Amino acid sequence: MNNFTYCLPKSALEAANQKMSDPAAQFIAGGTNLVDRLKVFLDKPSQLIDISQLNLQTIETTADGSLRLGALVTNTKVAENQDIRRHYPMLARAILSGASQQIRNMATVGGNLLQRTRCPYYYDRAFPCNKREPETGCPAIEGMNRNHAILGSSEHCVAVHPSDMCVALAALDAVVEVISPQGTRQIPFSDFHRLPKNRPEKDTHLEPGELITAVTLPDSSKNPSGVYLKIRDRASYSFALVSVAASINLDGDKIEGVRVALGGVAHKPWRATEAEEFLIGKSFEENSLTEAADIALQQAQPLSQNQFKVELAKRAIIRALKVSAQGGGIV
Numbered sequence: 001m002n003n004f005t006y007c008l009p010k011s012a013l014e015a016a017n018q019k020m021s022d023p024a025a026q027f028i029a030g031g032t033n034l035v036d037r038l039k040v041f042l043d044k045p046s047q048l049i050d051i052s053q054l055n056l057q058t059i060e061t062t063a064d065g066s067l068r069l070g071a072l073v074t075n076t077k078v079a080e081n082q083d084i085r086r087h088y089p090m091l092a093r094a095i096l097s098g099a100s101q102q103i104r105n106m107a108t109v110g111g112n113l114l115q116r117t118r119c120p121y122y123y124d125r126a127f128p129c130n131k132r133e134p135e136t137g138c139p140a141i142e143g144m145n146r147n148h149a150i151l152g153s154s155e156h157c158v159a160v161h162p163s164d165m166c167v168a169l170a171a172l173d174a175v176v177e178v179i180s181p182q183g184t185r186q187i188p189f190s191d192f193h194r195l196p197k198n199r200p201e202k203d204t205h206l207e208p209g210e211l212i213t214a215v216t217l218p219d220s221s222k223n224p225s226g227v228y229l230k231i232r233d234r235a236s237y238s239f240a241l242v243s244v245a246a247s248i249n250l251d252g253d254k255i256e257g258v259r260v261a262l263g264g265v266a267h268k269p270w271r272a273t274e275a276e277e278f279l280i281g282k283s284f285e286e287n288s289l290t291e292a293a294d295i296a297l298q299q300a301q302p303l304s305q306n307q308f309k310v311e312l313a314k315r316a317i318i319r320a321l322k323v324s325a326q327g328g329g330i331v
């Protein structure tokens with residue numbers, strides 16, 4: 001590791017001020033992703049701003065019925081929370097499908113949003129990587145790209161966002177709260193992460209100095225039949241090849257409401273809005289689901305080794321919606 005200084009701010013604003021005054025500094029929360037990156041010199045911060053003791057560790061219901069998750073609530077505490085399990089089960093299931101119990105005990109809400117891609121070229125400094133060092137190239141485009149993006153990628157980067165939790169947050173229309181020396185702002189989840197375009201080194205739309213303080217789940221997201229289906233190479237301790245967070249509300253056999261978000265397919269959690277719009281008002285039947293899945297993947301541009309993800313994603317969408325219609329249940 002290279003040398004860095006360490007500070008332990010007493011408030012979120014103090015942490016944001018500290019970061020603003022030293023752009024090469026980095027926040028550290030649970031450390032489960034950042035420390036791995038430090039060890040292989042992917043990140044070389046001038047200082048670590050330890051936010052782990054800040055007062056951002058509670059889950060509370062707000063006046064309008066939303067559920068507000070402090071940025072430092074651990075992934076375990078979110079997954080075990082009774083309100084989450086009852087009203088937002090796809091979120092609990094998404095979290096429990098990721099990492100290990102020990103890692104989830106350390107990992108935080110804010111850190112999960114900002115974990116970086118698991119593209120092997122990003123981690124291996126023997127190879128160029130536009131995300132690690134801009135304008136050096138993307139060997140994954142012609143190389144080992146089985147785990148990479150099929151939607152929304154660019155000629156500069158085909159990496160995928162690795163988080164499971166974020167796929168559920170995308171489906172639930174979560175809102176990210178941040179603080180900076182300029183004040184506070186709220187970012188709709190769909191605008192939080194970004195596609196790579198020609199700046200793959202930037203994962204999000206966060207501004208310099210901004211600290212995530214909370215993630216809010218709107219009351220309207222409540223859906224006890226929400227499911228999370230994760231397909232991966234191993235049954236546990238493995239990132240998603242494809243995942244789906246989905247929920248569906250039926251009136252008889254008519255589809256009144258539907259949410260579908262995909263993981264493992266793009267540089268950001270991918271909300272399948274066109275497929276959702278297609279399904280509203282349709283009968284819940286095989287043909288509608290198949291057509292919606294086709295719509296969700298119609299822009300797919302698979303790489304040499306991941307053509308299989310297109311069909312896998314379609315089948316995963318259909319299965320997740322069917323399970324949701326039966327009341328949920330996939331972990």
Ligand SMILES: Cc1cc2nc3c(=O)[nH]c(=O)nc-3n(C[C@H](O)[C@H](O)[C@H](O)COP(=O)(O)OP(=O)(O)OC[C@H]3O[C@@H](n4cnc5c(N)ncnc54)[C@H](O)[C@@H]3O)c2cc1C
Pocket residue numbers: 026027028029030031032033034035036051071075097098099100103106107108109110111112113114115162163164165210211212213237238239240
């Ligand atoms: C072996 C292993 C397997 C894993 N498997 C999975 C998996 O299957 N699915 C999955 O989704 N995840 C998986 N993970 C990733 C894990 O979920 C993340 O490492 C974790 O969520 C990161 O949270 P953290 O608090 O430890 O973040 P840190 O490591 O502390 O920070 C990560 C990044 O976020 C920034 N940051 C942290 N908090 C804030 C904040 N409040 N505001 C602004 N910036 C902030 C830091 O500066 C840093 O850049 C795995 C990790 C490991 C090590």
